[in-house]
Amino acid sequence: MSSEERLGELLHDPRWSLPGWSREQALARIRRAARQQRLMVAAQSAAVAVIVGASALAAVPAAMRGGFLPPWTARRAAGHSLHPSHRVPPAGSSFTATYPAVLSSAAGAAPCPAPAGLRAPGPATPVAALAVLRLLGAGLAYELSVTDKTVRPTSAGDGGSIPAGERTAAGRRAMILRILRAGPVSVRYSGPLRAGVGELAAVRHQVAADCGDLVMRSTWVVVSGIPGSRSRDAELLFLTWRGRVLLYDIQ
Amino acid sequence: MADTRTGPDSFGEFVAEALPGLLRFGHVLTGDPLEAEDLVQEALARSLRRWRCIRGDNAVPYVRRAMINTHISRWRSWQARVRVGSLPDGCADDPWLRRSDDWDEMRRALASLPPRQRTVLVLRYYEDLPDAAIADLMGCAPVTVRSQAARGLATLRSRLGPVLAEGVYAGVTDHEL
Numbered sequence: 001m002s003s004e005e006r007l008g009e010l011l012h013d014p015r016w017s018l019p020g021w022s023r024e025q026a027l028a029r030i031r032r033a034a035r036q037q038r039l040m041v042a043a044q045s046a047a048v049a050v051i052v053g054a055s056a057l058a059a060v061p062a063a064m065r066g067g068f069l070p071p072w073t074a075r076r077a078a079g080h081s082l083h084p085s086h087r088v089p090p091a092g093s094s095f096t097a098t099y100p101a102v103l104s105s106a107a108g109a110a111p112c113p114a115p116a117g118l119r120a121p122g123p124a125t126p127v128a129a130l131a132v133l134r135l136l137g138a139g140l141a142y143e144l145s146v147t148d149k150t151v152r153p154t155s156a157g158d159g160g161s162i163p164a165g166e167r168t169a170a171g172r173r174a175m176i177l178r179i180l181r182a183g184p185v186s187v188r189y190s191g192p193l194r195a196g197v198g199e200l201a202a203v204r205h206q207v208a209a210d211c212g213d214l215v216m217r218s219t220w221v222v223v224s225g226i227p228g229s230r231s232r233d234a235e236l237l238f239l240t241w242r243g244r245v246l247l248y249d250i251q
Numbered sequence: 252m253a254d255t256r257t258g259p260d261s262f263g264e265f266v267a268e269a270l271p272g273l274l275r276f277g278h279v280l281t282g283d284p285l286e287a288e289d290l291v292q293e294a295l296a297r298s299l300r301r302w303r304c305i306r307g308d309n310a311v312p313y314v315r316r317a318m319i320n321t322h323i324s325r326w327r328s329w330q331a332r333v334r335v336g337s338l339p340d341g342c343a344d345d346p347w348l349r350r351s352d353d354w355d356e357m358r359r360a361l362a363s364l365p366p367r368q369r370t371v372l373v374l375r376y377y378e379d380l381p382d383a384a385i386a387d388l389m390g391c392a393p394v395t396v397r398s399q400a401a402r403g404l405a406t407l408r409s410r411l412g413p414v415l416a417e418g419v420y421a422g423v424t425d426h427e428l
Contacts, residue, residue, distance in 0.1 A: 003408055003415040004376065010357045010414075011279055011377040018274040018284055026266050026295075033296035201390040206320065 118218040119240045121192050125220045128245035129190065129238040193219040193237065203235055215239070262302050266295060269311050276315060279373050280322055282362035294318045316388055319374075323366050323389075353414045360410045368403035371396055 021029065189200065194217050196204050208216040220238040239246050270291070277287030294317035298305060305313050361369055367389070374385045375396075382400075386393040408415055 003404070006415045007357075007372070007404075007407065008376040008379075010354055011373065013354045015354055016275050016278045017271070018278050018287060020271050020274065023263060023267050026270060027263055029292050030266065030295045030299055033292045034299045037293075037296055037300065198391070198395075202320070202323070205390040 115212060115214045115218075117241050118214060120218055121220045121238075121240055125238065125240055125245060126190055128240075129220050129222050129236075130187070187222060187224050189221065189223040191221065192217075193221040196221060200235070203237075207237070220245075262299055265310055269314065272311070273314060273318070276373075276377075277318055279377050280318060280370065282358055282369075290318050290322055293321055297321075319370055319388060323370060356411055356414050357407075360407050363410075364403050364406060368399045368406070371399040372403045372407075375400055 020026075189196070193200065193204050193207060200221060200223070203221065204216060207219060218239050220240070222236045222238070224236065273291045273295070274287060277290045278284055281287045281290055291314075294314045297317050298310065298314050361372070364372070370389065371385060374380045374388065375382070380388070382393045382396045385396045389396070
């Protein structure tokens, strides 16, 4: 018997079996867990589903003017051709933040953006996505000035006003902000999510499973982190929605 | 399996039918009975919320995939894990007791593996899935599956030499990377 056959034999040992649940007990447990998941989704829908809607409106024109992007962004953007037709219109001083509708929890486990208005990533997406990141890391005041007030508690990250139900999502957001503000940030990958490999393949499958194929194909992903610290990588997902590049998140 | 969407209580019927296998799969996957129950509960709750979209004959694979993804992501997100504790020595020469010890040792060794290696080994040697199917389930390349399996097997062999060598070692046909 080879070691592989022996391993298979041990894995089929009857002691792996567990006592079952009664039908009533099982359904009660599952429904209770489903309710908790729905509550989590609802909390995230309020706080995380779409974080920085209008940031790109101000970020992209600033990026186009140059001198705004950090070195790592400029390097990435250097060889990129930006056709005027792909530019995101600038934000006015009286902008109104608008966001894609969020699908109800019945349609997915995560707070997913509705597919209406989504577009495939275009030539301007790399610069716009990195510009949004730059905004997130540049300064909270500026971020808030172009962000709808409803996302302030989440954007504030470490602020004490975060409701208990939003702490997980807010914690993730705070982690991203800490990474972006911790100093030099490296971009390990910037590209369409559908082309992601390795760890990103799992993200791709998760987005497709949770939010559908269209959302996955419309997603641009930036993996950023602190140089020399792989454990602090952050995968940031962006959508192009009606000419805007939006940061979003999933559960 | 019959179409589990038919009838008003189809989800309940599906749970009653599939639960023993899912619990067992969760136990093999996690190595811990309580964690296995949590994993099954979480995956089934997720399935309940999407039950209308799940085809009847795909329900079990869907739940298993959810369990795999949840297990890997849980491990990734947790900074610390509670390992399965060491059992006291005291085995006798009784074959049944010795067999039990083999199982316990294997359980502890499996629990010490990184989640991806463990998942690959479980899917390959418990579910008897080919590498391509495992790669599809885990969202990675088949070569990654083979490398994870090779590393996992090497670790198990180093820790469980006598246990895995209970049979005859001649003619070992282990997969190579």
